[in-house]
Amino acid sequence: MSQLKDPIREGIARGWKVSGGALGPPPERIICDVAIIGSGAGAGITAELLAKAGLQVVIVEEGPLKSSSDFNQKESEAYPSLYQESAARKTQDKAINILQGRCVGGSTTVNWTSSFRTPAATLKFWQDKFGLNEYSVEALAPYFAQAEQRLNITPWLAAPNENNDLLRRGAASLGIAAATISRNVKACWNIGSCGLGCPTNAKQSMLVTSIPAALDRGAQLLTETRAERFELANGKVRALICRFVEPNGALAQAAWAQTAIKIIAKHYVLAGGAINSPAVLLRSGAPDPHGRLGSRTFLHPVVMSSSVFAQKVEAWSGAPQSIYTDHFLETQAIDGPMGYKLEAPPLHPVIFASTVPGFGQGQHELLKSFPHNHTLLALLRDGFHDQAPGGRVLLRSDDSAVLDYPLTDYVMDGGRRALLSMMEIQFAAGAKQVFPLHEMAQPYTSWAQAREAVNALPMKPRLTKVVSAHVMGGCGLAGTERQGVSRPDGVHWQLDNLSIHDGSLFPTSIGANPQLSVYGAVNRLAQGLAKRLTGRDVVLA
Amino acid sequence: MQRRTLLKLGATSAAVLLVAGGAAALLQPGLEGAALSPAGREVFAAVGRAILDKSLPAEDGPRQIALNGLLKRVDGLVQALPPHAQGELSQLLSLLASSAGRRALAGLGPSWPQASIAEVQQALQGMRLSRLALRQQAYAALHDISAGAYFSDEASWPLLAYPGPLKI
Numbered sequence: 001m002s003q004l005k006d007p008i009r010e011g012i013a014r015g016w017k018v019s020g021g022a023l024g025p026p027p028e029r030i031i032c033d034v035a036i037i038g039s040g041a042g043a044g045i046t047a048e049l050l051a052k053a054g055l056q057v058v059i060v061e062e063g064p065l066k067s068s069s070d071f072n073q074k075e076s077e078a079y080p081s082l083y084q085e086s087a088a089r090k091t092q093d094k095a096i097n098i099l100q101g102r103c104v105g106g107s108t109t110v111n112w113t114s115s116f117r118t119p120a121a122t123l124k125f126w127q128d129k130f131g132l133n134e135y136s137v138e139a140l141a142p143y144f145a146q147a148e149q150r151l152n153i154t155p156w157l158a159a160p161n162e163n164n165d166l167l168r169r170g171a172a173s174l175g176i177a178a179a180t181i182s183r184n185v186k187a188c189w190n191i192g193s194c195g196l197g198c199p200t201n202a203k204q205s206m207l208v209t210s211i212p213a214a215l216d217r218g219a220q221l222l223t224e225t226r227a228e229r230f231e232l233a234n235g236k237v238r239a240l241i242c243r244f245v246e247p248n249g250a251l252a253q254a255a256w257a258q259t260a261i262k263i264i265a266k267h268y269v270l271a272g273g274a275i276n277s278p279a280v281l282l283r284s285g286a287p288d289p290h291g292r293l294g295s296r297t298f299l300h301p302v303v304m305s306s307s308v309f310a311q312k313v314e315a316w317s318g319a320p321q322s323i324y325t326d327h328f329l330e331t332q333a334i335d336g337p338m339g340y341k342l343e344a345p346p347l348h349p350v351i352f353a354s355t356v357p358g359f360g361q362g363q364h365e366l367l368k369s370f371p372h373n374h375t376l377l378a379l380l381r382d383g384f385h386d387q388a389p390g391g392r393v394l395l396r397s398d399d400s401a402v403l404d405y406p407l408t409d410y411v412m413d414g415g416r417r418a419l420l421s422m423m424e425i426q427f428a429a430g431a432k433q434v435f436p437l438h439e440m441a442q443p444y445t446s447w448a449q450a451r452e453a454v455n456a457l458p459m460k461p462r463l464t465k466v467v468s469a470h471v472m473g474g475c476g477l478a479g480t481e482r483q484g485v486s487r488p489d490g491v492h493w494q495l496d497n498l499s500i501h502d503g504s505l506f507p508t509s510i511g512a513n514p515q516l517s518v519y520g521a522v523n524r525l526a527q528g529l530a531k532r533l534t535g536r537d538v539v540l541a
Numbered sequence: 542m543q544r545r546t547l548l549k550l551g552a553t554s555a556a557v558l559l560v561a562g563g564a565a566a567l568l569q570p571g572l573e574g575a576a577l578s579p580a581g582r583e584v585f586a587a588v589g590r591a592i593l594d595k596s597l598p599a600e601d602g603p604r605q606i607a608l609n610g611l612l613k614r615v616d617g618l619v620q621a622l623p624p625h626a627q628g629e630l631s632q633l634l635s636l637l638a639s640s641a642g643r644r645a646l647a648g649l650g651p652s653w654p655q656a657s658i659a660e661v662q663q664a665l666q667g668m669r670l671s672r673l674a675l676r677q678q679a680y681a682a683l684h685d686i687s688a689g690a691y692f693s694d695e696a697s698w699p700l701l702a703y704p705g706p707l708k709i
Contacts, residue, residue: 003709072706073706075693076617076693076694085623085626086618086621086622086623088622088626093674093678189709193706199709247621248623248627249624250623250624348703349693349697349698349701350689352692353688353689353691353692354684354685354686354688354689354692356688358669359591359662359684360591360592360595360662361595363592363595363596364595364596367596367692367700368700368701368702370701370703371701371702396625398624398625400623402625439670462677462678463677
């Protein structure tokens with residue numbers, strides 16, 4: 001266990017209003033100004049700003065409250081406690097594994113800190129296709145700048161770890177431009193376990209910034225509590241009904257936990273993250289006159305190429321992501337053949353072993369290469385082409401959410417080109433062998449051999465390993481009611497006292513790791529909401 | 542388990558059962574109380590041996606200890622899954638543990654405890670590259686759970702030369 005100071009435990013000790021799980025039940029009926037569902041990027045920023053405006057805020061989080069004292073860099077504890085479905089959330093056909101946070105701080109507690117402003121080309125597409133004229137680079141710039149200042153988002157100035165430097169060197173030798181990633185960290189120890197919760201509180205996640213700021217101003221936090229549904233009447237939300245959950249997400253069994261909690265607020269903010277936010281509205285029977293709710297849910301489907309180097313790479317060590325290239329996003333039209341962003345992921349034993357394809361001798365050789373293994377990933381930019389319309393959130397018979405996301409031939413063609421690009425970069429960086437993550441692939445020892453093999457692979461779902469850590473859309477913003485779920489100011493088109501403030505707002509994928517896109521967009525929306533509810537001007541930083 | 546719950550696995554599994562002539566009423570659940578049932582343990586013991594084959598200790602004693610550790614970690618992993626995922630895994634293991642399901646879904650003739658490592662590996666390879674979504678999904682679940690669970694414990698990290706967490 002970490003010997004460092006734990007700001008969360010200190011906050012609880014000085015009287016923060018936190019309930020749920022071991023912290024005991026909250027009252028069965030809560031009356032407040034604003035109820036916020038979720039505690040991740042969008043929820044955190046909203047809570048801080050609304051509390052600053054003097055509003056009584058209640059935050060409802062399905063996951064547990066864990067903090068630096070709990071973060072022991074072990075996957076066996078981090079995945080069950082900090083991730084949706086124990087880091088094994090899958091699309092309906094099980095072709096894509098989804099990593100998404102489920103804890104106080106949401107995905108910001110477990111992300112790899114990569115911070116990019118929403119690309120100009122993405123915003124231009126939103127203006128042209130979704131009537132979002134206010135979403136311009138210039139209009140958003142001050143809101144991004146405030147978020148960057150608040151969360152200490154700056155380019156990573158330390159040397160990249162070998163895992164990232166291989167991307168830099170490989171790209172450079174092919175004449176491909178690569179650049180440094182900005183990170184939301186302060187006095188970072190360069191350990192590399194960001195994905196398992198930051199044990200030193202260096203990562204400026206919502207867990208250690210905005211959520212504590214809101215709690216210090218008297219906000220109330222309900223943990224291990226699921227927002228089940230809204231009660232609706234006459235175009236308004238009348239109440240939010242919540243239930244206690246067990247650590248695995250099952251409804252809590254204890255006698256005291258059987259009663260539903262009813263929260264009555266003047267305004268409600270839905271920020272449970274894409275997939276979960278549309279699911280709350282689906283369970284509530286929210287109006288959806290144009291059939292948009294839950295549709296256009298995007299994933300940045302990720303394909304990966306694994307490789308082995310003579311030297312040690314130790315991809316578990318050091319800032320997880322510090323180098324990227326957008327070369328393959330920028331060399332074709334945004335609505336042409338699918339573009340992709342290339343980055344290097346950190347590797348830890350469980351994620352590595354479950355991702356290494358196959359079994360027996362071949363798998364054994366790859367497992368033993370772990371310290372020398374360098375993997376690249378490609379984020380495929382979905383949502384900009386008719387053949388990449390994303391997926392749709394559905395409810396199972398037990399009312400839990402599941403995403404139906406068909407991997408079309410168009411998307412998988414992008415996947416093939418991305419595998420080829422990554423393998424070429426890895427060979428250019430000096431790889432002894434590369435192994436594109438596909439059930440029919442082999443280790444290849446030359447670029448010519450690898451290219452020929454991958455050009456012949458059937459790029460089919462489930463044969464090709466596809467994962468995602470960026471879930472976006474499902475409550476899309478649009479300038480007209482016909483095209484989306486949310487108005488440009490974040491308010492639900494049909495429910496006047498409900499705002500949506502998370503990544504589910506995005507009408508396409510972002511084309512970059514989305515955390516800063518959520519912070520920037522929601523910073524503006526929440527300032528507008530604070531003004532509407534209180535008449536006061538508040539800013540983040 | 543009743544036939545109507547089995548059918549939730551989809552039309553493919555219904556067809557698999559029909560082909561196999563399986564009697565749903567005879568199936569044992571794959572999980573009991575959010576842990577592997579005896580039937581589920583039998584499947585994972587054989588699958589774990591086949592998938593991790595060369596990565597397990599070579600001598601009998603340490604190998605058995607490693608396999609017992611694997612099954613314990615699979616139990617821990619299962620416990621953390623949400624109810625819908627536990628339900629699906631229970632059904633999958635239930636099917637695989639029945640002789641009809643084992644033949645139809647895994648393509649494995651001998652029973653799990655009697656099958657050789659090579660036979661189980663051949664069955665896994667058949668599922669892995671199958672055209673049937675259900676067989677591919679079954680392979681992925683068995684593969685990812687076995688490999689992920691095995692390497693979730695520090696006892697397995699020397700093979701990976703992974704030093705483990707830093708002291709902070």
